[in-house]
Amino acid sequence: MKEKIKKFIDYEFRNIPDSKEVQSAKLEAFQNLSDTYEAYIEQGMESNEAYIQAINNLGDFTQSFKETEIKTHHENPQWQQTLFVIGLVSSIFSVPIILLSTIIGSLILLNGMTTFFVSAYFYIKKAKYILEHEKDVDGHNQMLKNAYGFYHKNRLPWLFSSSYLLASAITSLSSSLLITIVFHDPLQITDFDIILFTLFTTIFLFVVIFIVMLIVLSFINHKIKKAYIQMTGDHVSH
Amino acid sequence: MIVEMLRGYSDAIILKLLDQSDSYGYLLNQEIAKQTRDQLKFTEATLYTTFKRLEQNQYIRSYYREGINNVMRKYYTITDLGRAFLSEQIKNYEIVQDILSIFLKEKDIK
Numbered sequence: 001m002k003e004k005i006k007k008f009i010d011y012e013f014r015n016i017p018d019s020k021e022v023q024s025a026k027l028e029a030f031q032n033l034s035d036t037y038e039a040y041i042e043q044g045m046e047s048n049e050a051y052i053q054a055i056n057n058l059g060d061f062t063q064s065f066k067e068t069e070i071k072t073h074h075e076n077p078q079w080q081q082t083l084f085v086i087g088l089v090s091s092i093f094s095v096p097i098i099l100l101s102t103i104i105g106s107l108i109l110l111n112g113m114t115t116f117f118v119s120a121y122f123y124i125k126k127a128k129y130i131l132e133h134e135k136d137v138d139g140h141n142q143m144l145k146n147a148y149g150f151y152h153k154n155r156l157p158w159l160f161s162s163s164y165l166l167a168s169a170i171t172s173l174s175s176s177l178l179i180t181i182v183f184h185d186p187l188q189i190t191d192f193d194i195i196l197f198t199l200f201t202t203i204f205l206f207v208v209i210f211i212v213m214l215i216v217l218s219f220i221n222h223k224i225k226k227a228y229i230q231m232t233g234d235h236v237s238h
Numbered sequence: 239m240i241v242e243m244l245r246g247y248s249d250a251i252i253l254k255l256l257d258q259s260d261s262y263g264y265l266l267n268q269e270i271a272k273q274t275r276d277q278l279k280f281t282e283a284t285l286y287t288t289f290k291r292l293e294q295n296q297y298i299r300s301y302y303r304e305g306i307n308n309v310m311r312k313y314y315t316i317t318d319l320g321r322a323f324l325s326e327q328i329k330n331y332e333i334v335q336d337i338l339s340i341f342l343k344e345k346d347i348k
Contacts, residue, residue, distance in 0.1 A: 028312055029282040031305075032264040039268075057267075059281025064290065 001051050004136075005033050008055055011137040014233025016065045029058060055135045080119035080126070084150045087115030091157040098161050102168050109161045116154055123147040127231075141232045148228050155217060163213045167206035174201055244278055248288045249297075250327040251278075256298060256316040257324060262305060263289070263312075289314060297323050 009026050016022055033054045040050035090112030098105025127143035130136050174197075228234075244251075255266055263285045271279045280288070292298040297320030305311030316324070 024312070025286050028263060028286065031309060031311060032262075032267070032282055032285075035264040036267075057279070057281055059283030061283045061286065064283060064287045 083119035
């Protein structure tokens with residue numbers, strides 16, 4: 001349990017730059033809370049209850065080191081793991097299906113994205129609940145790691161499907177314009193020309209949009225990773 | 239609410255206890271809880287901030303010594319400057335108490 005106390009203190013200090021002073025404050029808090037914990041145990045308190053009561057004496061060190069406080073929520077949902085899996089399967093399936101049918105593929109992609117974001121929202125809330133009520137840093141970090149892991153797996157299907165979707169939407173619009181031109185026909189454009197135009201435009205736009213989306217998603221990914229590190233104090237290995 | 243109101247006096251309370259004997263965070267908090275019958279107990283963060291402020295003002299000094307369970311603990315001791323400050327704080331407290339009692343006597347409430 002002492003290790004759990006140490007972990008909680010480390011977590012509370014995670015956004016404070018390390019220094020000799022911070023190390024000293026952490027050690028002092030750890031020793032005092034360990035004594036408090038022992039005293040509660042001697043009084044006959046159950047181990048987990050003694051841990052929570054001891055941790056409640058920690059208080060907020062962020063003022064001392066001028067850091068932002070953590071906002072917490074009070075919910076404890078249970079059903080998100082299944083949704084994460086459904087979301088991931090939808091996202092992966094959207095890739096081949098979107099090549100066969102844009103409408104069905106995009107609906108599956110939308111389902112994958114929505115499912116992921118709904119479950120991620122509740123996962124984050126659950127993580128905050130665990131931290132606030134159970135003072136369990138491992139449990140909190142495990143929740144966030146799980147959500148982040150699913151996000152990481154979803155990224156490539158999302159990138160591919162959404163790029164293709166945008167490319168084919170723009171190509172479809174361009175083809176319609178081309179057909180309109182054909183009817184007025186000063187240049188005598190053939191069906192074969194339209195097919196070639198559609199094919200090359202789709203490939204070209206797909207590549208361009210893919211690169212743009214890659215840049216946009218890298219930016220979003222950087223933000224999400226930063227938020228994840230800030231919330232967990234952990235460094236991602238991805 | 240009472241704890242919040244008393245927080246302004248954390249410096250004086252800690253100094254008063256250290257004037258009786260050298261001590262460290264956990265023991266001081268135990269003593270405070272005992273003397274106030276658990277009505278007042280500082281968090282670790284409040285204790286740390288108070289110690290830090292008092293040390294910066296040279297009202298206390300710290301040193302390492304074995305505490306309970308044979309573990310090295312950071313002990314605090316009051317300095318002469320700290321005693322002078324405590325004496326001043328006690329006088330100020332008496333003045334504040336007199337002033338507050340003029341306005342906040344319960345029997346004066348209609």
